[in-house]
Amino acid sequence: MIFARKSFRLLLLPALAAFAITLAAVACGGDDDDENGGAETPSGNGGGLTTYNVLMNEKRGNVFEIDGEYNPTMKVSAGQEITINLENNGSAIHNMRFGGEDKKYNTKDDAVSKPDIVSPGEEAVLVFTAPSDPGKYIYQCDFHPTDMLGEFEVVK
Ligand SMILES: [Cu+2]
Numbered sequence: 001m002i003f004a005r006k007s008f009r010l011l012l013l014p015a016l017a018a019f020a021i022t023l024a025a026v027a028c029g030g031d032d033d034d035e036n037g038g039a040e041t042p043s044g045n046g047g048g049l050t051t052y053n054v055l056m057n058e059k060r061g062n063v064f065e066i067d068g069e070y071n072p073t074m075k076v077s078a079g080q081e082i083t084i085n086l087e088n089n090g091s092a093i094h095n096m097r098f099g100g101e102d103k104k105y106n107t108k109d110d111a112v113s114k115p116d117i118v119s120p121g122e123e124a125v126l127v128f129t130a131p132s133d134p135g136k137y138i139y140q141c142d143f144h145p146t147d148m149l150g151e152f153e154v155v156k
Pocket residue numbers: 056062093094095141142143144148
């Protein structure tokens with residue numbers, strides 16, 4: 001029996017070696033294909049969008065909501081006109097304010113939803129031009145600034 005196992009191993013080793021060489025060849029071939037590595041991002045803008053549909057309600061205190069995600073970080077494309085469609089499906093008044101390039105509220109580069117007071121059952125729209133510098137920028141609801149706040153992530 002021992003003898004039989006030995007001969008089996010003798011057959012197996014060359015097979016393993018051949019397999020290893022094949023793997024190495026495949027790996028080397030793969031390196032060439034990786035040269036255009038970013039090919040998985042089709043538009044090349046890092047997933048930035050120009051339009052979002054956002055709900056405003058009281059599902060977890062006062063929140064902005066996209067598909068069950070609260071106070072979402074919204075990726076937007078640098079330098080593009082961004083449209084945030086807002087719907088108040090809650091029972092309090094809300095709005096949305098973008099802090100602008102200076103990342104401060106109530107300065108002249110802010111953008112505020114129209115109308116700037118959105119009653120229950122009403123819709124509004126926030127339009128602004130995304131900063132050209134990639135990074136994180138802030139938004140809030142002026143009526144619930146400690147609960148309803150989040151970020152726009154500007155990507156190239
Ligand atoms: Cu609010």
